[in-house]
Amino acid sequence: MRVWGKRVLLAGIAVLVVAQFIPVTGTNPSVDPTQTMFARMTVPAEVAGILTRACQDCHSHQTTWPWYSRIAPVSWLVAYDVYAGRHELNFSEWGRYAARRQDRKLKEICEQVERGKMPMPIYAVVHPQAKLTASDRKAICDWTEVARKGEATTTAPGP
Ligand code: HEC
Structure with a gap:
């Protein structure tokens, strides 16, 4: 039993080591600053702050890839998301x-945040800094409502 436990452990370590040879490198493609949402629309500072801390890592090219996101199999899951x-x-x-x-x-x-x-x-x-409070969610929805009426887009700078 003890021998088997050790074998399973060693096999597990071997699998993890081999997994590192299937790298999935998280990349950040270049950003054209004239095309970003923040350049194209008026986003109140409060909302911009929420989107940056809670959404930007997965919904922009400005992802912060933490060290554990470089280690398989976590790297595969993070890169996929x-x-x-x-x-x-x-x-x-x-x-x-x-x-x-x-x-x-x-x-x-x-809808997604609500x-x-x-x-x-x-x-x-x-x-933990990505957790949204009720007032965060309200700020986001108040902003999308205004933005959808077009008020926010009219002030966007040209390309
Ligand atoms: C850990 C990564 C991650 C974070 C952080 C994240 N998202 Fe997403 N989001 C995803 C993935 C993956 C999808 C696509 C698959 C899905 O719909 O579940 C998605 C889909 C969406 C969609 C499209 C949904 C649809 O059904 O069309 C919206 C809108 C969205 N996210 C908004 C946000 C907002 C707003 C935030 C911040 C408050 C946020 N996401 C934070 C990963 C993330």
Whole structure:
């Protein structure tokens, strides 16, 4: 029994070591500062602060990749969430979205935070600063409502 326990442990370590040879490197593609959501729309400082601390890691090209995100198999999971998150909503590519898509994304941002689906719960466990309060959620939805009426977009600088 003791011998087997040791073998299982060694096998586990071997698998982890081999896993490191399947690297999934988290990258941050370059950002065109004229295309970001913050450049294209008026985002109140409070809301910008919330989006930066709770959403930016998965929804922009400005991801902070912590050390454990470099170690397999965590690296695979983190990279997957970041790529899937960027695919759905990317603050760094906002200017490339058609107006209708921007409008839909704004609606979804409010819906996702109101339902407690975003930020992803597992992320909030590891990043306590990402947890949203009721007033954070209200600030986000108040802003998306104004932005969807177009008031916020009219002041956006040109490309
Ligand atoms: C840990 C990574 C992560 C964080 C942090 C995160 N998201 Fe997401 N988000 C995802 C992933 C992955 C998806 C796509 C898969 C899904 O819908 O679950 C997604 C999808 C979305 C969508 C599209 C939903 C849909 O069904 O079309 C919106 C809107 C969104 N996130 C908003 C936010 C907002 C707002 C925050 C911050 C308050 C946030 N997310 C934080 C990973 C993240």
